[in-house]
Amino acid sequence: MSGRPGWCFAVNLSTYAVQLIQVMTVLLLAPLLSGAIARFEARLQGRRGPRVLQPYYDLWKLFTKETLRPNGSSTLFIAGPVVAFCCYLIVPMLIPVLTSFPLPLGYMGDILGGGFILGLGGFAVALSAADTQSPYAQLGSSRAMSFGALGEPIVLFVVFSVGVITRTDLPYAMAATIRLSGSAMLAPAHVLAAIAFFLVVLSETGRIPVETHSGTLELGMIDEARAFEHSGPAMALLTWGSAMKQMILYTILINVFVAPWGLASSTSAMAVLLAVLSLLGKALVLGCVFAGVDDSFAKLRLFKITEYLAGSFLIAVLALLVYLVGVG
Amino acid sequence: MAAATVLSSPSTFTSVVTLFGVGVLVTEFLMLRAHLLRSQVRLYMVQSFLVAAVALVTGIEQGNSGLYVVSVLSFIIKVVIVPMVILRLMSVDSADLSQSAIMKLPSMLYIALVTAACGFFIGVSFRTASVIGRGTAASGNAVSVDIAIVLVAFILIVLRRDVISQVAGFFSLENGVTLFSVSVARNMPFITEVATFFDLLVAAVVFGLLMRLHHMKTRTLSTHVLDRLKG
Numbered sequence: 105m106s107g108r109p110g111w112c113f114a115v116n117l118s119t120y121a122v123q124l125i126q127v128m129t130v131l132l133l134a135p136l137l138s139g140a141i142a143r144f145e146a147r148l149q150g151r152r153g154p155r156v157l158q159p160y161y162d163l164w165k166l167f168t169k170e171t172l173r174p175n176g177s178s179t180l181f182i183a184g185p186v187v188a189f190c191c192y193l194i195v196p197m198l199i200p201v202l203t204s205f206p207l208p209l210g211y212m213g214d215i216l217g218g219g220f221i222l223g224l225g226g227f228a229v230a231l232s233a234a235d236t237q238s239p240y241a242q243l244g245s246s247r248a249m250s251f252g253a254l255g256e257p258i259v260l261f262v263v264f265s266v267g268v269i270t271r272t273d274l275p276y277a278m279a280a281t282i283r284l285s286g287s288a289m290l291a292p293a294h295v296l297a298a299i300a301f302f303l304v305v306l307s308e309t310g311r312i313p314v315e316t317h318s319g320t321l322e323l324g325m326i327d328e329a330r331a332f333e334h335s336g337p338a339m340a341l342l343t344w345g346s347a348m349k350q351m352i353l354y355t356i357l358i359n360v361f362v363a364p365w366g367l368a369s370s371t372s373a374m375a376v377l378l379a380v381l382s383l384l385g386k387a388l389v390l391g392c393v394f395a396g397v398d399d400s401f402a403k404l405r406l407f408k409i410t411e412y413l414a415g416s417f418l419i420a421v422l423a424l425l426v427y428l429v430g431v432g
Numbered sequence: 433m434a435a436a437t438v439l440s441s442p443s444t445f446t447s448v449v450t451l452f453g454v455g456v457l458v459t460e461f462l463m464l465r466a467h468l469l470r471s472q473v474r475l476y477m478v479q480s481f482l483v484a485a486v487a488l489v490t491g492i493e494q495g496n497s498g499l500y501v502v503s504v505l506s507f508i509i510k511v512v513i514v515p516m517v518i519l520r521l522m523s524v525d526s527a528d529l530s531q532s533a534i535m536k537l538p539s540m541l542y543i544a545l546v547t548a549a550c551g552f553f554i555g556v557s558f559r560t561a562s563v564i565g566r567g568t569a570a571s572g573n574a575v576s577v578d579i580a581i582v583l584v585a586f587i588l589i590v591l592r593r594d595v596i597s598q599v600a601g602f603f604s605l606e607n608g609v610t611l612f613s614v615s616v617a618r619n620m621p622f623i624t625e626v627a628t629f630f631d632l633l634v635a636a637v638v639f640g641l642l643m644r645l646h647h648m649k650t651r652t653l654s655t656h657v658l659d660r661l662k663g
Contacts, residue, residue: 415461
């Protein structure tokens with residue numbers, strides 16, 4: 105066996121190794137995804153854009169610099185980015201990133217648990233920003249928490265929809281339901297839940313119409329403002345964490361709601377490798393869609409964001425409602 | 433091959449028809465927040481397109497050629513002619529309608545949502561009635577959605593104080609009734625369906641002229657100023 109070329113692809117990996125590869129996929133490919141989206145976005149705007157690998161160079165540069173702490177800040181300032189980064193490392197263990205079957209640690213938490221851990225990451229960053237005593241960082245922190253509180257119910261209703269459709273709270277079950285039946289993909293409850301989650305992802309990744317992620321105007325910032333006072337490795341963790349959060353949300357949208365195909369159905373190295381490539385391809389396509397949305401709409405004024413979130417909430421509630429009355 | 437199998441399965445037809453019906457309902461929610469005349473008319477176009485699509489899909493499912501004609505007529509009259517007539521008659525296509533709502537948008541949306549929920553539950557009790565009970569799953573689901581569409585159209589008319597939204601609400605209401613007739617009363621005489629469409633065309637011209645007249649006389653699209661007969 106070992107004498108033949110490509111023997112390594114026929115090797116069956118242990119489920120724990122696949123679990124580790126899942127986490128490493130999100131960890132290592134997240135900056136690449138961000139770089140590719142930034143490049144595509146620049147092309148849409150008629151610019152040449154940064155290199156696709158630019159986020160890796162940026163991370164390297166930040167890791168080699170020293171961390172400066174504002175006067176009066178406590179250990180929370182440094183702990184925030186680390187806690188958030190750890191949270192973003194845990195979530196890929198709970199969701200279907202590469203495999204169509206649950207991995208051992210996938211039972212640590214359900215889809216709601218994944219949402220809470222993502223929320224904890226956001227809270228840690230906000231706490232860290234609030235600890236800086238800088239007005240802009242605190243403004244961003246306060247805004248992120250306010251809009252996050254409005255976004256939470258949407259996520260909850262999307263989760264409830266998934267729960268009532270699949271009779272389980274495991275994201276793997278939702279993906280399996282869709283894979284097994286084409287009509288489940290077109291069920292109104294599923295489509296509405298997917299749209300609501302799409303709108304949440306737009307909001308959570310700091311995209312237009314909620315936020316200009318590449319903007320430089322401090323007064324319009326929400327998520328971006330929270331990292332104002334950070335520098336060096338802490339800033340690198342925040343940037344990397346932000347890219348990972350984006351990839352996690354894309355993965356949930358793709359592998360749970362929209363296109364749960366191309367996942368590995370066994371633990372063979374070849375199947376896992378193909379699943380990695382498939383995930384990257386699907387995430388790039390979704391990233392291009394988000395970049396297209398970003399370039400096609402205007403940013404909402406700050407007090408109009410509640411209307412956007414109210415609309416998303418309405419769609420999420422409608423998803424649950426149409427299912428409960430037997431319409432979808 | 434697999435795609436063809438999926439599309440030909442009855443459950444997929446039911447899902448598609450119900451999905452388009454829910455799409456019509458969602459466009460009504462969007463109409464509640466539309467701020468410009470042009471966006472209100474565009475939403476009506478999208479909504480009418482979905483209604484035409486429901487007629488087409490139902491026609492394919494039932495093998496009913498009459499529904500193909502309904503679909504084509506629906507597309508020509510509601511997606512092309514009626515919006516064109518309204519936009520031509522109203523020269524103020526960028527008119528701002530944002531001040532016409534009688535309450536804040538989230539409140540309007542929640543009222544509309546509760547109303548839609550009432551419509552759904554009324555539809556559920558309708559489904560147990562003997563006439564509709566004999567229909568297909570698609571018609572059973574559509575009844576709930578159609579009742580919700582009609583009720584939310586009333587909410588749109590009540591909560592927006594501008595003539596454009598009220599006319600859009602009226603036309604949405606008509607779309608809800610058309611969906612109801614397509615999904616439940618498929619054997620309605622064809623001549624009745626065609627007569628309804630031409631009534632709609634006349635209504636579009638009359639409403640368009642009334643809106644134009646109202647705008648010329650009051651320099652606003654708001655109905656708030658129509659208080660001369662108020663006690």
